Amino acid sequence: xxxxxxxxxxxxxxxxxxxxxxxxxxxxxxxxxxxxxxxxxxxxxxxxxxxxxxxxxxxxxxxxxxxxxxxxxxxxxxxxxxxxxxxxxxxxxxxxxxxxxxxxxxxxxxxxxxxxxxxxxxxxxxxxxxxxxxxxxxxxxxxxxxxxxxxxxxxxxxxxxxxxxxxxxxxxxxxxxxxxxxxxxxxx
Numbered sequence: 709x710x711x712x713x714x715x716x717x718x719x720x721x722x723x724x725x726x727x728x729x730x731x732x733x734x735x736x737x738x739x740x741x742x743x744x745x746x747x748x749x750x751x752x753x754x755x756x757x758x759x760x761x762x763x764x765x766x767x768x769x770x771x772x773x774x775x776x777x778x779x780x781x782x783x784x785x786x787x788x789x790x791x792x793x794x795x796x797x798x799x800x801x802x803x804x805x806x807x808x809x810x811x812x813x814x815x816x817x818x819x820x821x822x823x824x825x826x827x828x829x830x831x832x833x834x835x836x837x838x839x840x841x842x843x844x845x846x847x848x849x850x851x852x853x854x855x856x857x858x859x860x861x862x863x864x865x866x867x868x869x870x871x872x873x874x875x876x877x878x879x880x881x882x883x884x885x886x887x888x889x890x891x892x893x894x895x896x
Contacts, residue, residue: 724766728759729869749796756794760787767782771783802847807843813839825881832864839857
């Protein structure tokens, strides 16, 4: 494996990825019913302070340092988590909640296709899928889709956590590229 630790190895990027990873894990596990008695409502404090405040602050610091990609991702996702946390428990229609999730799925999609390293794109892509599943679940009143979305959020959190830990521990962060064998074409 490549040891591509330069991508996303700035202090603010690592802090942002840790904050996002912890928040996604808490949020996702709350929706999976994996741990008895743990619900998404239990993730509100984590989402408010770590996902909202700390992630937003990491984004502002990254923007100040000239890191537009990390700064944008952290501030926008920090705003998402802060809004999700402060609105938890309020009376909103399922359609309004679904629309909120769908709009932020578009943000996660933008972050996934905007570039950056493989782990960042993977985390944002998994989060996008999770948000789309949860949005559709709110529109269709489907507990199964909500649980599936939770699992995608857990996977995104694990990837984000690994990306931060890998940068700190100098673990591999890029998948190895396979060299093409002579005489083999892309079509077979």
